Amino acid sequence: MAGTASVQSNRSSTEVDIATTMKGTPGGIFMRQFWTAVGVSTDVEKGRAKPIRIMGEDYTLYRGHSGRAQVMASRCPHRGAPMHLGWVEEDALRCVYHGWKFGCDGACVDQPAEEAGYKEKVGIEVYPTREHLGVIFCFFGTGAEPAFPPFPEPAGEGLIDVWPVYKVPCNYLQCFENTMDEVHVAFTHAPGGSHAKLSADLPIITAEETDWGLMRYGRRKTGNVRHTLHYAPNIVRVIVPPLAGMNGVGGWPEIIFSFTPVDDENCLWIITSKVRVSGDEAAKFLAQRAALDELRDQSPDVMDLVRDIWSGKIAYADATHPDLAVVQDIAVQAGQGAIEDRSNEFLGRSDAAIVAWRRILRRELKLIAEGQPHKIWATPPDNVAPALGV
Numbered sequence: 107m108a109g110t111a112s113v114q115s116n117r118s119s120t121e122v123d124i125a126t127t128m129k130g131t132p133g134g135i136f137m138r139q140f141w142t143a144v145g146v147s148t149d150v151e152k153g154r155a156k157p158i159r160i161m162g163e164d165y166t167l168y169r170g171h172s173g174r175a176q177v178m179a180s181r182c183p184h185r186g187a188p189m190h191l192g193w194v195e196e197d198a199l200r201c202v203y204h205g206w207k208f209g210c211d212g213a214c215v216d217q218p219a220e221e222a223g224y225k226e227k228v229g230i231e232v233y234p235t236r237e238h239l240g241v242i243f244c245f246f247g248t249g250a251e252p253a254f255p256p257f258p259e260p261a262g263e264g265l266i267d268v269w270p271v272y273k274v275p276c277n278y279l280q281c282f283e284n285t286m287d288e289v290h291v292a293f294t295h296a297p298g299g300s301h302a303k304l305s306a307d308l309p310i311i312t313a314e315e316t317d318w319g320l321m322r323y324g325r326r327k328t329g330n331v332r333h334t335l336h337y338a339p340n341i342v343r344v345i346v347p348p349l350a351g352m353n354g355v356g357g358w359p360e361i362i363f364s365f366t367p368v369d370d371e372n373c374l375w376i377i378t379s380k381v382r383v384s385g386d387e388a389a390k391f392l393a394q395r396a397a398l399d400e401l402r403d404q405s406p407d408v409m410d411l412v413r414d415i416w417s418g419k420i421a422y423a424d425a426t427h428p429d430l431a432v433v434q435d436i437a438v439q440a441g442q443g444a445i446e447d448r449s450n451e452f453l454g455r456s457d458a459a460i461v462a463w464r465r466i467l468r469r470e471l472k473l474i475a476e477g478q479p480h481k482i483w484a485t486p487p488d489n490v491a492p493a494l495g496v
Contacts, residue, residue: 122471124464125277125445127161127367132471134161137339138247139483141256143364143376145242146268150175155190155199160246162369165233166190167242170197176210177244179231189230208232239362239378240268257337258488260360260380265388267359267395269377272408272432276440278340278365278373284439285342285363286313286459288324288332294438297423298350298430313459315466317484322459324495332495336463338483340365345494351398351428356381356391360492371444375432401428412437 126133144158144167155168157180164180166189174197182189187203194200198215200207206225207216212232214225234245238255245251259266274281284290288309309324309332319341324332335343342363348354361379368374383391405427406414414420415437427433453461473480 121468122475124448124467124471125279126370127278128370129161129163132474135474136467136470136480137161137367138245139252140247140339141236141243141245141252141254143241143341143366143374144177144244145374146271146376146378147175147237147240147242148268149271150242153194155192155194157188157190159368160244161367163246165244166199167235168194168199170194170210172197174210175235175237175242177233177235178208178212182206183228183230239266239380241364241376241378253485257341257343257362257486260343260362260491261488262380262382263384264380264382265391267356267379267381267391269361269379270402270429272375272436273368274373274375274436274440275371275409275444276373276442277370277445278367280442280446281365281373281375281435281439282336282340282342283460283463284435285334285344286320286322286336286463287311287457288322288334289456290438294434295431297425297434308456311456311458313462315462318486319483320459320463320466321490326495330495331493333491333493335486335490335492336459337486340367343492345492347431349398349428350430351401352394355394356383356387358494398428405429408433408436412440416441 122132124133127137128134142160144160150156150167150169152169152171152173155166158165158167166178166180167175169175171194178189178199180189181187182201182203184201184204184206187201189199189201191202192200193202195207198207198209205216205218206214208230209215210232212229214228217225234251236243236254239259243256288311292308307327309326311322311324313320313322319338320336322334322336337343343360345358345360347358348356359379359381361377364376366374366376381391408427408429411420411425411427411433415422415425422437425433470480
């Protein structure tokens with residue numbers, strides 16, 4: 107009956123759109139309450155700038171010579187030239203068009219061809235930018251920025267391992283919802299056998315709202331329970347099998363996975379992980395990780411392989427890749443459509459966590475739409491961690 111009720115509510119003509127994150131919408135306001143992962147630290151070198159698109163808006167991301175990362179508006183306020191074409195000078199960015207230069211605080215600090223003092227009248231929009239566990243975060247909301255970091259570093263000794271960033275051609279929410287669906291691993295990831303240990307028996311899924319998001323439980327026949335943390339609004343913290351290309355080296359990593367909306371039909375998968383290795387085991391892990399990177403370079407692009415699967419050129423079960431689990435997940439999740447049609451679903455017992463999160467999301471977006479007080483989300487505590495439960 108829960109599935110039927112969810113379907114009925116999906117068809118309501120007065121319901122807010124839970125999939126959109128466009129600026130000014132309830133979903134966009136909701137998402138902008140939080141720090142948003144916009145990239146990985148190693149992708150932005152000192153003295154370089156690049157364009158980024160987040161939640162349907164364009165920005166410039168650059169790293170100053172001091173090492174500071176900064177997000178600012180995409181275009182110069184002078185005549186609209188793209189700021190990422192310009193030069194990084196110290197921790198400021200100079201526009202390539204007429205040389206107007208802006209600091210990390212947004213102030214214009216130089217205008218070579220203008221009268222003295224005119225720069226005091228000009229500024230560019232900048233956004234709080236911080237880094238944590240090898241990921242760059244930005245706050246796009248209004249008012250005071252939330253506490254940082256947005257989630258704790260997993261306890262214990264180990265290596266921080268940041269994965270490649272994947273751009274996925276579908277809405278962020280269906281990817282976030284997939285992480286709440288523990289049953290899919292027994293089927294989606296059966297080819298290749300990477301998740302065989304999680305497929306030994308199918309769990310009973312339950313979930314409960316917390317002050318930081320959603321805690322999901324997967325109880326198995328053995329009595330073991332897998333704990334997975336879903337941080338509001340779009341992050342999952344979970345223990346997963348090693349990538350196919352790691353051959354088991356480093357064991358099962360604890361990953362923190364951000365699903366960042368590029369726009370309503372595309373998202374970024376930004377993943378950092380804590381690998382619990384030290385000493386000789388750490389050296390062995392790093393060597394295998396380097397070998398994996400080389401293998402990735404020699405392999406088809408993930409999305410090219412996904413498109414071959416979609417077209418029928420390659421059978422899903424025959425696909426091979428060092429990032430096979432990623433290929434499988436994208437093929438299924440983006441295969442639902444750029445924006446999943448939730449009005450045609452039949453949700454069941456295994457979807458308990460998805461139903462719970464949608465209920466929370468609808469509640470919060472409705473309050474925002476009505477201008478009512480809504481939940482103030484807490485920073486996740488250090489002492490609540492995922493458990494493998496198998």
